Structure formats: C-alpha cells, structure tokens
Amino acid sequence: MLTIEGLRKEYGAVVALQGASLSLVPGTIHALLGANGSGKSTLVKMLGGVVRPTEGMIWVDEQRLETGSPAHAIHQGIAVSYQETSLVPSMSVADNLLLGIEPTGKAGYVARRAIRERAAEILDQLELNIPPDVPVAELPTNAQHLLEIGKALVKRPKYLVLDEATAALRREEVKRLFSIVCGLRDEGAAILFVSHRFDEVYAICDRATVLRNGAVVGTRSLSKTSREELIQDMIGQRISLEPVRQETGNSIKKQSLRLKARSLTNSELGGVDLEVSAGEIVGIGGLQGQGQTALLRALIGAILVRGDLETEGHRGLFRNPSHAAESGVRFISGDRGREGVFGQRSIYENIMIGRIATSPLWQRAWQRGKNRAVRDLVEQLKIVHHSLTQEVRGLSGGNQQKVLFARTLASRPNVVILDDPTKGVDVSTRMEIHRLLRSMAGAGVGLLIASSDDEELAGVCDRVLIMYEGRIVRELTGDLQPSHITKASIEGAQSEKGKGAETRADSL
Ligand SMILES: Nc1ncnc2c1ncn2[C@@H]1O[C@H](COP(=O)(O)OP(=O)(O)OP(=O)(O)O)[C@@H](O)[C@H]1O
Ligand SMILES: [Mg+2]
Known part of the structure; x- marks a missing residue:
C-alpha cells in the first residue's frame, strides 16, 4: 500500500496543495479528480519525486519514501506518466523509454541491445508501430503521449500514476491503454488515474479522491457516487449538466x-x-x-x-x-504545447500577442483599455492565476488552455x-x-x-x-x-x- 500523509506544496505565495492525504490499495484503480488548478499534477509530481513537498510524507509498503528523488521513487516501484510529458525530444524513442533505468552489461557499460529489445517489447504492447531509433521530436503528439505512458510501463511498476494520460489519445488507443492498465491491476498493482473524463473514470476506477483548491474534499466509492455528487465536490456547488x-x-x-x-x-x-x-x-x-x-x-x-x-x-x-x-480566421488547438502557448511569456503577453499598438499617441489610452480587457477575459474564463505577469508555464494545464481562448477572443x-x-x-x-x-x-x-x-x-x-x-x-x-x-x-x-x-x- 502507498500512503500519502498531509502533502503540502507552496510556490512562493501560491499554495498548490494544502495537506493532501490518500491511500493507494494494491489491485485497485483510484481516480484523482478536481477542477483545473486544484493540485492534481502537483501531487502526482511529488509521487514521482520531481517536486519536493513543503510538508508531508509518502509511505510505500511501510517504508518512508525519500521525497524529491525520482530515482528513489522508481526504486520503490512508483512510475509516473506526466501530463506535459517528460520525454527528451532530441533523444531516440528507445533511449527515452529506458531513460534512468538503462540496463548495464558486465563491465558496467550500457547494454544497447537490451535497451532496444526492452523498448521493442513495450512498443509492441502499446501496438505502437514506430522505429525505436527515431528522435521523439519527429513523432505526432498522440504517439509522444503513448511513449510517455510506455516509459512508465517499462518500469513494471507496483504503483502506476497516469496524469491525464488519455487526453491526447484516440479512442482506440484509450481502449488499448485500459486493457493494459486493468491487466496490471489484476496482477496486484495500484493505479492512480487523473482525468477530466467521467466516462473513463466510471469505466475503470474503483474509488475517487476529489481535490478542491489544493485540499482533499473526500474519497468516495464510485459505485455509490453519481457524477453530480463528484462535480459538487469538485467545485463546491451544483451545476446543471444540460447542454x-x-x-x-x-x-x-x-x-x-x-x-x-x-x-x-x-x-x-x-x-x-x-x-x-x-x-x-x-x-x-x-x-x-x-x-x-x-x-x-x-x-x-x-x-x-x-x-x-x-x-x-x-x-x-x-x-x-x-x-x-x-x-x-483564428485557430485554437487542444495541443497547446505544440501549437499554442508561449510558456516563458506572461499571461498578459500570451493573450495580447499580435495586437501591439503602433501609434504612440494611442498607446497610453490603449494600454489602459487593454489591461482592463485582459483582466476581464481572465476573469470571464476563470483563469486560476496570481498575477497577469506570471509565466504561463506556472499555470495548470487546463488554465493554459484557457489562455489560448482568451487570446482568440481578444483578437475579435x-x-x-x-x-x-x-x-x-x-x-x-x-x-x-x-x-x-x-x-x-x-x-x-x-x-x-x-x-x-x-x-x-x-x-x-x-x-x-x-x-x-x-x-x-x-x-x-x-x-x-x-x-x-x-x-x-x-x-x-x-x-x-x-x-x-x-x-x-x-x-x-
Ligand atoms: N511551478 C509552479 N510555479 C508556480 N505555481 C505553480 C507551479 N506549478 C503549479 N502551480 C500552481 O499550483 C496550482 C495547482 O496546479 P496543478 O498543476 O497541480 O493543477 P491540476 O489540478 O493538475 O490542474 P489541471 O487539471 O489544469 O492539470 C495552480 O494554481 C498552479 O498555478
Ligand atoms: Mg494537471
């Protein structure tokens, strides 16, 4: 069993997670739900050791996990497929899959052949028909997301964490993933499944923990919980699901x-x-x-x-x-990483890109109007943020998507x-x-x-x-x-x- 106790994460003044606790039971699939920016990915990154908690502990099979250490997490049987993927674009498919767990030969050299073989095995399992030697940058997005999942599966984890792994996949790819995940569960693994898609959650999960504003609202058995109840937990109020x-x-x-x-x-x-x-x-x-x-x-x-x-x-x-x-004629893509936001630029710049004032006389008045317009849009779309000048890459995935919408709206x-x-x-x-x-x-x-x-x-x-x-x-x-x-x-x-x-x- 894996137990999370009081995990808290602060980024400066931002509290991304305020003391979250939950347990992953072997042989079950556990959903982690919550609105955009509620802290799901933050919790996931702490399980993977890539983010160190400000407070709190993680126990794996009664042993305390050394937090902030990806190597230790892997060693304890935890493997994570990250929402924004953790692949190195310039490296090959095979090298990415085995990154950090490269098999070594007798003299301690990396065993190239073993890498290729193990990579081929995983590609086969995912029915991904791509050569192991091509650089990841050359692959389409859905293939990259499948590889990210493959990179977790290749570790044969006891605890598998999937952060919005299905968001970029096609329907038949989701089905394939689910059969693999259910297979792992039947062999006794525990899976933490993060998704915004309720049909998927109800299809494969046993229990669900809901986060709101970085705090756990509760953990429920899904067979006894309706969609409406989950949504109410997520946003703290009832909403109509009418189209x-x-x-x-x-x-x-x-x-x-x-x-x-x-x-x-x-x-x-x-x-x-x-x-x-x-x-x-x-x-x-x-x-x-x-x-x-x-x-x-x-x-x-x-x-x-x-x-x-x-x-x-x-x-x-x-x-x-x-x-x-x-x-x-404007275009908005769900593939925000590749065709969308500029992560190192501010929310403001991302929204205003392409709308730079030309006449200095107009600039001041325009600037004032512009600020208000941006603020209105950010409010209207409920973009969870702390300042308009913060970098977009510090926003949660869903909030980055909303920035794209704001940009399109701003362009009339x-x-x-x-x-x-x-x-x-x-x-x-x-x-x-x-x-x-x-x-x-x-x-x-x-x-x-x-x-x-x-x-x-x-x-x-x-x-x-x-x-x-x-x-x-x-x-x-x-x-x-x-x-x-x-x-x-x-x-x-x-x-x-x-x-x-x-x-x-x-x-x-
Ligand atoms: N590196 C960072 N620096 C500053 N703030 C951050 C950073 N990472 C996350 N945050 C903030 O922490 C909060 C939680 O973000 P997180 O990514 O965990 O949300 P999430 O639940 O995964 O959302 P989504 O459904 O959109 O993926 C957000 O308000 C986000 O802006
Ligand atoms: Mg997230």
Missing part, C-alpha cells in the same frame, strides 16, 4: 456566410465542400482519423491543399496560419476553427467554454469545431458533419444527440464501404 445549446435555443438567424470552401483536396482530403454562416457552430465528427485534422489545417493554410476558399474580404486559400489570422475574429478545444479542461470550465462559444456565435462569429467527444459536439453545435476517409458523408441537424453522432459515424463508414464494394462489383 448549453438548449439553454440559448437554436434560433439564431443565419446571416451572411463567414466561410465557404469548395473541393478541398490533398492526400488526406477527397474534395470537401463546406459552409459556415455567421452565428453558426458547425461540428466535424466521425470516427477518429478520417481527415478531420487535415481539414481544419487546410482551412487555415497550415498544410497544402487544392480547392477554393472564400471568407469575408478574402478569396483564395490561405498561405499560412498567420495569413488566415490577418483575415480574421470572424471565424474560429477549433480542434478538440476542451482537451484537459475540467467539467465546469468546459461548460463555461461552451457558453463562450455560444456567445461568440451570438455575436456573429462563425465557428467550426472538431472534437473526439460526441457529447461535446451534440452539446454545442447547430449541425454536425460526419467525415469518412477524407470526405463529408453525412450532415446531422435538429435535435442532436451524442448517440446519433456516434451511430452516424459508424454507419457513415459502413455505407461508404458498402458503396465502394458496389462500385467494385459493378466494374467486375
């Missing part, structure tokens, strides 16, 4: 077209036509990896594509994302294109963001949103386009239900496959 779409109604008048695309074609897209009107939120659904990401990136000029594009005051494809941004866009925008965002903030998207639409912005979460699409969109193999195969309107979207995604694929078979049969 926002129904709250504001679906009657916004369609005015002018904000975006019109014709025959978008490249290796991943097979001729996509698309229209987004002012005041409309259009969803992009479908099974994973059917060209959704390519479509969004093609629209903002991030990848090469043929076809035609028209937006307000602009005709033709965009050369690159800044060209799109100049024309009022015509069209906003969103790729999995609420990845890693807690439930109440997610509702807040959905409300915000609705109010942007209400102000005449056209929104296009891809999400891996059908519940999110159903909750916020006016209509949903289903993609299959790089084309839009169906459009859903009216009363959107998550199950309808899921069903249409699967059926869309089947009927398209069927069509393919027919044409083949015809031509025979």
Whole structure:
C-alpha cells in the first residue's frame, strides 16, 4: 500500500496543495479528480519525486519514501506518466523509454541491445508501430503521449500514476491503454488515474479522491457516487449538466456566410465542400482519423491543399496560419504545447500577442483599455492565476488552455476553427467554454469545431458533419444527440464501404 500523509506544496505565495492525504490499495484503480488548478499534477509530481513537498510524507509498503528523488521513487516501484510529458525530444524513442533505468552489461557499460529489445517489447504492447531509433521530436503528439505512458510501463511498476494520460489519445488507443492498465491491476498493482473524463473514470476506477483548491474534499466509492455528487465536490456547488445549446435555443438567424470552401483536396482530403454562416457552430465528427485534422489545417493554410476558399474580404486559400489570422480566421488547438502557448511569456503577453499598438499617441489610452480587457477575459474564463505577469508555464494545464481562448477572443475574429478545444479542461470550465462559444456565435462569429467527444459536439453545435476517409458523408441537424453522432459515424463508414464494394462489383 502507498500512503500519502498531509502533502503540502507552496510556490512562493501560491499554495498548490494544502495537506493532501490518500491511500493507494494494491489491485485497485483510484481516480484523482478536481477542477483545473486544484493540485492534481502537483501531487502526482511529488509521487514521482520531481517536486519536493513543503510538508508531508509518502509511505510505500511501510517504508518512508525519500521525497524529491525520482530515482528513489522508481526504486520503490512508483512510475509516473506526466501530463506535459517528460520525454527528451532530441533523444531516440528507445533511449527515452529506458531513460534512468538503462540496463548495464558486465563491465558496467550500457547494454544497447537490451535497451532496444526492452523498448521493442513495450512498443509492441502499446501496438505502437514506430522505429525505436527515431528522435521523439519527429513523432505526432498522440504517439509522444503513448511513449510517455510506455516509459512508465517499462518500469513494471507496483504503483502506476497516469496524469491525464488519455487526453491526447484516440479512442482506440484509450481502449488499448485500459486493457493494459486493468491487466496490471489484476496482477496486484495500484493505479492512480487523473482525468477530466467521467466516462473513463466510471469505466475503470474503483474509488475517487476529489481535490478542491489544493485540499482533499473526500474519497468516495464510485459505485455509490453519481457524477453530480463528484462535480459538487469538485467545485463546491451544483451545476446543471444540460447542454448549453438548449439553454440559448437554436434560433439564431443565419446571416451572411463567414466561410465557404469548395473541393478541398490533398492526400488526406477527397474534395470537401463546406459552409459556415455567421452565428453558426458547425461540428466535424466521425470516427477518429478520417481527415478531420487535415481539414481544419487546410482551412487555415497550415498544410497544402487544392480547392477554393472564400471568407469575408478574402478569396483564395490561405498561405499560412498567420495569413488566415490577418483575415480574421483564428485557430485554437487542444495541443497547446505544440501549437499554442508561449510558456516563458506572461499571461498578459500570451493573450495580447499580435495586437501591439503602433501609434504612440494611442498607446497610453490603449494600454489602459487593454489591461482592463485582459483582466476581464481572465476573469470571464476563470483563469486560476496570481498575477497577469506570471509565466504561463506556472499555470495548470487546463488554465493554459484557457489562455489560448482568451487570446482568440481578444483578437475579435470572424471565424474560429477549433480542434478538440476542451482537451484537459475540467467539467465546469468546459461548460463555461461552451457558453463562450455560444456567445461568440451570438455575436456573429462563425465557428467550426472538431472534437473526439460526441457529447461535446451534440452539446454545442447547430449541425454536425460526419467525415469518412477524407470526405463529408453525412450532415446531422435538429435535435442532436451524442448517440446519433456516434451511430452516424459508424454507419457513415459502413455505407461508404458498402458503396465502394458496389462500385467494385459493378466494374467486375
Ligand atoms: N511551478 C509552479 N510555479 C508556480 N505555481 C505553480 C507551479 N506549478 C503549479 N502551480 C500552481 O499550483 C496550482 C495547482 O496546479 P496543478 O498543476 O497541480 O493543477 P491540476 O489540478 O493538475 O490542474 P489541471 O487539471 O489544469 O492539470 C495552480 O494554481 C498552479 O498555478
Ligand atoms: Mg494537471
């Protein structure tokens, strides 16, 4: 058993964790829940030895863990998959996987062959088809997150800690991870599982500890606890889980077209036509990896594509994302590390980037207005922070995501294109963001949103386009239900496959 006693962490004046206690029991999966910035990752980092507690103790099988020592944590059987990953981008896949636990040969040399073999084994277990020699920097984000998990699994831990490990994964990858994790549990390991996704928590966890403002609210058995009760623990009040779409109604008048695309074609897209009107939120659904990401990136000029594009005051494809941004077409990605925040810059700079005043005469007045505007946005989005000048990397993951939203809002866009925008965002903030998207639409912005979460699409969109193999195969309107979207995604694929078979049969 692993027991945490009164863990406290202060960062200067910020108290990230104020005396948290919990126990991990072998053979169980324990969820750690809480709003963005409630202290989950701080607790996780202390288990991994990368952050030293200000106060408190950790006991592993009746032995006191030497805190602040990653090597000792590994030695005690604790392995952690970190939220923002701990990989070294320039190093190879295999070297990353075995980092810190390199097998050595007789003379004490690092055994290269053993490293490769052990790495291959883990890649195989995760069904990750990548060569062990490539540098990690060359891999797509989801592969990097799987490697981060692999790096923990390779240690054959007795205590496995997963901090939002599933946030960047595709559905089938999550399923694979869960079967591995449940296997470990059955062999007697204890797992601490941090996630904002309730369906995942209910699917695999036995108990849940909820943190609020760095303090433990309580630990509950999940079979006896409802979602609503957990959320109430998390935020200290009841909130309605009703989708926002129904709250504001679906009657916004369609005015002018904000975006019109014709025959978008490249290796991943097979001729996509698309229209987004002012005041409309259009969803992009479908099974994973059917060209959704390519479509969004093609629209903002991030990848090469043929076809035609028209937006307000602009005709033709965009050369690159800044060209799109100049024309009022903004992009928000859930992949905030790679395409988003500037960690070493302040909250203020991150929000105001690209909006620098040019005329000195205006500057002062503008500065005052600007400060207020930034403060309003930060408040509206409930970004947990202590000062607007603090570095963004000191914020919790979900709060970094909110900074991206604030930046987009500050830029007064015509069209906003969103790729999995609420990845890693807690439930109440997610509702807040959905409300915000609705109010942007209400102000005449056209929104296009891809999400891996059908519940999110159903909750916020006016209509949903289903993609299959790089084309839009169906459009859903009216009363959107998550199950309808899921069903249409699967059926869309089947009927398209069927069509393919027919044409083949015809031509025979
Ligand atoms: N290095 C740091 N310096 C200053 N403050 C920090 C640092 N790391 C974390 N904090 C603060 O500690 C608090 C808890 O952050 P933590 O990352 O543990 O939250 P979290 O529960 O993991 O949130 P999320 O769900 O967004 O990942 C936040 O207010 C954060 O701003
Ligand atoms: Mg976190």
